[in-house]
Amino acid sequence: MGGLASPRTAETVPVPAIAAHGGEDALTALVALVQDDLQACNRAIVARMDSPVALIPQLAAHIVAAGGKRLRPLLTLASARLCGYPGEDPGSLGGLRHVDLAACVEFIHTATLLHDDVVDESQLRRGLASANAIFGNKASVLVGDFLFARAFQLMVEDGSLVVLGILSRAAATIAEGEVLQLQTQNDLSTTEDQYLEVIQGKTAALFAAACEVGAVIAGRPAREQEALAAFGMNLGIAFQLVDDALDYAANQATLGKTVGDDFREGKVTLPVLAAYQAGDEAERVFWRRAIEEGSQGDGDLERALHLMEARGAIEATLARAHGFAVAARAALAVFEDGPVRRILADVSDFAVSRAR
Amino acid sequence: MGGLASPRTAETVPVPAIAAHGGEDALTALVALVQDDLQACNRAIVARMDSPVALIPQLAAHIVAAGGKRLRPLLTLASARLCGYPGEDPGSLGGLRHVDLAACVEFIHTATLLHDDVVDESQLRRGLASANAIFGNKASVLVGDFLFARAFQLMVEDGSLVVLGILSRAAATIAEGEVLQLQTQNDLSTTEDQYLEVIQGKTAALFAAACEVGAVIAGRPAREQEALAAFGMNLGIAFQLVDDALDYAANQATLGKTVGDDFREGKVTLPVLAAYQAGDEAERVFWRRAIEEGSQGDGDLERALHLMEARGAIEATLARAHGFAVAARAALAVFEDGPVRRILADVSDFAVSRAR
Numbered sequence: 117m118g119g120l121a122s123p124r125t126a127e128t129v130p131v132p133a134i135a136a137h138g139g140e141d142a143l144t145a146l147v148a149l150v151q152d153d154l155q156a157c158n159r160a161i162v163a164r165m166d167s168p169v170a171l172i173p174q175l176a177a178h179i180v181a182a183g184g185k186r187l188r189p190l191l192t193l194a195s196a197r198l199c200g201y202p203g204e205d206p207g208s209l210g211g212l213r214h215v216d217l218a219a220c221v222e223f224i225h226t227a228t229l230l231h232d233d234v235v236d237e238s239q240l241r242r243g244l245a246s247a248n249a250i251f252g253n254k255a256s257v258l259v260g261d262f263l264f265a266r267a268f269q270l271m272v273e274d275g276s277l278v279v280l281g282i283l284s285r286a287a288a289t290i291a292e293g294e295v296l297q298l299q300t301q302n303d304l305s306t307t308e309d310q311y312l313e314v315i316q317g318k319t320a321a322l323f324a325a326a327c328e329v330g331a332v333i334a335g336r337p338a339r340e341q342e343a344l345a346a347f348g349m350n351l352g353i354a355f356q357l358v359d360d361a362l363d364y365a366a367n368q369a370t371l372g373k374t375v376g377d378d379f380r381e382g383k384v385t386l387p388v389l390a391a392y393q394a395g396d397e398a399e400r401v402f403w404r405r406a407i408e409e410g411s412q413g414d415g416d417l418e419r420a421l422h423l424m425e426a427r428g429a430i431e432a433t434l435a436r437a438h439g440f441a442v443a444a445r446a447a448l449a450v451f452e453d454g455p456v457r458r459i460l461a462d463v464s465d466f467a468v469s470r471a472r
Numbered sequence: 473m474g475g476l477a478s479p480r481t482a483e484t485v486p487v488p489a490i491a492a493h494g495g496e497d498a499l500t501a502l503v504a505l506v507q508d509d510l511q512a513c514n515r516a517i518v519a520r521m522d523s524p525v526a527l528i529p530q531l532a533a534h535i536v537a538a539g540g541k542r543l544r545p546l547l548t549l550a551s552a553r554l555c556g557y558p559g560e561d562p563g564s565l566g567g568l569r570h571v572d573l574a575a576c577v578e579f580i581h582t583a584t585l586l587h588d589d590v591v592d593e594s595q596l597r598r599g600l601a602s603a604n605a606i607f608g609n610k611a612s613v614l615v616g617d618f619l620f621a622r623a624f625q626l627m628v629e630d631g632s633l634v635v636l637g638i639l640s641r642a643a644a645t646i647a648e649g650e651v652l653q654l655q656t657q658n659d660l661s662t663t664e665d666q667y668l669e670v671i672q673g674k675t676a677a678l679f680a681a682a683c684e685v686g687a688v689i690a691g692r693p694a695r696e697q698e699a700l701a702a703f704g705m706n707l708g709i710a711f712q713l714v715d716d717a718l719d720y721a722a723n724q725a726t727l728g729k730t731v732g733d734d735f736r737e738g739k740v741t742l743p744v745l746a747a748y749q750a751g752d753e754a755e756r757v758f759w760r761r762a763i764e765e766g767s768q769g770d771g772d773l774e775r776a777l778h779l780m781e782a783r784g785a786i787e788a789t790l791a792r793a794h795g796f797a798v799a800a801r802a803a804l805a806v807f808e809d810g811p812v813r814r815i816l817a818d819v820s821d822f823a824v825s826r827a828r
Binding site for chain 2 (some may be wrong): 167168169170171174227228231234247253255256257258261262264265266268269271272275277280284285287288290291292294295296298299325
């Protein structure tokens with residue numbers, strides 16, 4: 117994973133003149149756009165997470181069926197639609213590769229969530245008790261492994277070595293990002309580039325792969341595959357930046373996770389780096405104690421929130437996110453204007469506006 | 473996974489008249505047979521577990537380089553040799569698919585070991601501190617994920633959807649076996665069939681896949697692929713039965729793990745089932761307290777060992793293992809007699825004789 121100092125684009129392209137509707141509307145429009153495909157994808161997910169070993173569908177149902185936005189499979193479905201899959205040719209209308217591969221993407225995502233919660237010792241996920249809190253760490257590790265293997269079985273059934281290459285590379289990159297995050301934990305000398313490498317790996321790589329797959333199965337040229345990969349990569353980075361901001365800014369009901377989790381775990385995210393780097397010596401002493409030494413007491417989270425406010429750390433993080441969202445939108449310029457492109461472009465605004 | 477009441481064969485075949493040399497000699501002969509390939513495989517393992525994220529090669533080196541018998545990659549290499557890969561045709565002599573796929577098999581195995589040790593909270597692995605004891609559970613989960621993803625990247629490079637199908641199915645079956653083991657933990661009503669399903673999944677499925685891959689890349693007909701899969705499956709079951717016996721019978725120096733681990737974890741293995749089912753009511757009360765309630769005190773492991781001795785539980789387990797080893801040997805009958813077949817057949821004796 118190379119350094120990543122600025123938003124990535126497939127090529128230098130002008131920002132397309134697409135009216136921004138933004139916000140929740142974009143997600144609603146995205147769901148409406150691929151509604152039938154999404155329902156088919158949900159059916160595929162339920163059908164393919166089955167196993168004669170009862171604990172597997174039980175645990176998988178807890179996390180898969182618990183919902184979440186299905187953002188990653190939505191991206192696969194919408195990218196396929198943008199690329200004309202299933203094509204105009206009525207003979208190809210029965211194609212369901214996008215549906216099955218969207219399910220694969222969700223399985224890989226779910227596997228990483230299960231392992232993340234074990235790693236983070238999280239008690240909450242999407243506002244509900246996390247799987248590890250109910251079923252134990254052991255089952256969460258093993259069912260994560262099952263879903264990961266099942267994702268590859270689905271890809272083998274699909275039969276495209278190109279798709280298998282994209283998603284196996286993404287899976288390796290996700291693990292690298294997570295390990296790098298572990299290495300930078302409690303370390304305030306982490307650079308912004310290293311932080312961006314972490315979130316590019318742990319989050320954005322799968323967004324990029326989810327989008328790229330849509331272009332591949334539609335048989336689109338490399339230029340469009342790369343454009344969709346760049347769209348997903350920039351979108352994913354924006355999304356994770358906002359997630360990291362929300363960990364210090366959201367109320368629990370909205371976010372569906374405990375505010376301050378990252379703080380308690382000593383995760384070095386951009387809000388912390390921004391507040392630390394802009395802080396005076398007294399503030400740095402505080403951050404070193406709380407994040408590097410992990411010595412936290414009553415009122416420390418409140419102080420952290422106050423310092424972030426005073427140093428504009430959340431605003432700085434959201435401004436970075438906005439930059440990546442703009443780059444995501446720009447990457448779509450290689451496609452002709454139309455309703456699908458407009459909705460995908462607006463999703464990049466949603467990634468940021470959900471924090472406002 | 474269906475029930476498994478008796479040894480599996482690809483078809484009903486007579487036991488080939490192969491002289492049994494057995495024991496460590498067989499493993500030594502196996503290593504000697506494919507020595508150059510094994511060295512190439514070790515080089516591939518080291519080269520492909522690399523990552524710019526330093527903790528990954530560090531942790532991977534701890535477990536991969538720590539040795540172990542490399543039994544699974546040896547099976548891939550020897551199976552390929554048995555099937556004439558690289559073929560007699562000089563033009564195909566440069567083929568290294570068996571080496572790369574043997575490395576894949578070892579990566580999948582290593583990933584499951586890392587996750588097993590987290591699940592079991594083991595402190596020892598092959599006589600050394602386990603990776604989770606040194607690097608922590610978090611890193612073990614994530615590096616396991618990385619090695620698993622990397623295995624699939626290697627398979628994609630190899631380019632065979634058939635191989636990808638075999639190994640992705642094996643990976644899902646391994647996870648199912650491990651989850652089933654978790655479900656049967658502390659449960660003395662587990663049947664022998666359920667126990668065999670567990671070890672078929674968690675251990676034998678990868679042995680079977682490792683062998684089958686050798687026939688696939690050599691382009692051998694389905695009958696030979698199935699024979700090698702049956703050889704590996706039966707060998708793997710025999711191997712795990714012996715492993716479960718050794719957990720109550722070996723001395724720590726030989727086994728490289730702590731004797732009594734399974735007992736302390738309340739794992740319901742065949743030695744326990746055999747002693748429990750043959751025991752009188754007082755003995756059953758003991759087993760229920762120790763295994764089902766997990767209430768263990770000083771002297772309980774010694775009592776368990778004594779009861780197993782008295783009830784012939786270890787001997788019964790090894791007799792079952794011998795049955796599967798015989799079936800493994802029998803599965804090779806579809807191949808012509810020769811030194812490679814003889815060595816592989818003798819490996820099935822090694823699987824059992826290492827306990828004597």
